[in-house]
Amino acid sequence: MSKIAQPDHPIHELIAQRWSPYCFEPRAVEPDKLASCLEAARWAASSYNEQPWTYIMATRDDQAEFTKLLGCLLEANQVWAQHAGVLLLGIVSNSFSRNGNPNRVAQHDLGLAAGNLSLQATALGLSVHQMAGINPDKCRVTYGIPESQTIVTAIAIGYAASPDASDPQLAERDRAGRGRKTLSEFVYRGQWGQSAY
């Protein structure tokens, strides 16, 4: 299954191929591929090269740890994320390590790292589905995450499954079309609300 983007302007194939499935094969991700995904995150840009991100990882070959992390997601996400090969929590430090000042763009920069991770996964034939639907308090207690950190997202990595072989409700979501605003709706010029395209 692939749901390639239908862009109005040419974009790189990796960017067009990336999408977020709900149907995953219940299958492990090879350790070398997983390391490459995290390595890609490592090389993202960040403000003052702070690299404010930390990941907590659980792989499905360690059933106890996988179940522990799965339990930190909202139930609606557990339904599908249980089939992923890897689960990550995406966490950021709230302040700069060099001077203790608040890092206003830490969560933005976590997004840059996650973008790299997703495209690297795509390049390796993997799929990524990110979630805001987590239970941050449970994450904090479960893993002893200090108050200096904000728990932002969870990330599922794995092999997309055929909708035909999957739960019908999840399959329906994966079969749905992809929609995006047009450039004219989100690129302005000169003044707020004045379309550049």
Next chain:
Amino acid sequence: MSKIAQPDHPIHELIAQRWSPYCFEPRAVEPDKLASCLEAARWAASSYNEQPWTYIMATRDDQAEFTKLLGCLLEANQVWAQHAGVLLLGIVSNSFSRNGNPNRVAQHDLGLAAGNLSLQATALGLSVHQMAGINPDKCRVTYGIPESQTIVTAIAIGYAASPDASDPQLAERDRAGRGRKTLSEFVYRGQWGQSAY
């Protein structure tokens, strides 16, 4: 000039090639390439497919608009960003359009869009340098940006210049090596602080 990453695990060439120069050629970006960069941002993932991002754009061929946006950056960034071909402000809606609830991950998702934009630019031979160093109040007044929005970053897009032909202080920054934490420093397993690598 290129400063390719030296990864510990293999990563896609686009991700390895991306870096953030200070030295730009004072040269316009072709409109079709710019459209592809924004198109790549368009296809990023976002929570509930909200696409919370808006960009305000200024291109150097419109000197008045370019100067207006340049003036919204902190002075230290104006020094080098004045040579870019395009400047963008990256802005997010603070709440979901579908129900008005706060969007906790809007800034994170702007990061996903910016990551796509940066890699598309890299694929087209362009370079991107993002900035947290902006004057949000000035941006808001200058462009009439509503309070429902947060102004997060600025983005410079252009052609990287040879450091040899550039301001020596900027050149020194571009000649410096690239550093990153190791995976063992930011990927944990089982408990906060327990390295997975």
